Amino acid sequence: MNKEAQRGWTYEDELRRAGVRITRPRQVILSILSKTEDHPDAMEIFNRASEIDPSISLSTVYRTMKLLEELGTIHRHAFEGGRARFEQAGEEHHDHLIDIDTGDVIEFQSNKIEALQDEIARSLGYDIVHHKLELYGRKRRRRR
Known part of the structure; x- marks a missing residue:
């Protein structure tokens, strides 16, 4: 069972509920997030997204991550003053x-x-x- 099925929602569901358009760059970013097992920072997400679609900009990654954080679908961590890293919300406390x-x-x-x-x-x-x-x-x- 994939993570989205375990959660009972997808990132796209949450963005649509918020009235946000799902553009191709956002689809790529959301796909990466739904499959990730680690705690990537924005640059890591950007690098992964660029491999799929070289037209994706770093600012699109930042805007999308900020939006997902505001919606409560991801958690932002700043471990020991390092770059902000992200993980999926809705998982059991750890x-x-x-x-x-x-x-x-x-x-x-x-x-x-x-x-x-x-x-x-x-x-x-x-x-x-x-x-x-x-x-x-x-x-x-x-x-x-």
Whole structure:
């Protein structure tokens, strides 16, 4: 089952609901986003789109990403002050581990961490409304 089927909507559905025209460049960008498994930045999306349609401009990518963010269909992340990276919204909550050497972003989910965060918030008299956890690390070197 593809990601769009899992979500129950497509990017095109959301743009049409918002009254936005689906141009050929947008179709290419939306297709890339629907298939991506990583957290690309705008330049990576532009490079992938340019391979399909060389007439696509970087400004079209930026405008499309801004629009999708405003509609809530993608999340924008600025990990440790780096370039903004994007991921599909609507997925189950998860946290991120960022490899500081490669820039790779690893998604993970931990019930222990979620429970501990809830416990801490409750002990301070709060209910968590929203949160994000970003861990920054370096791959361990194997000892010989």
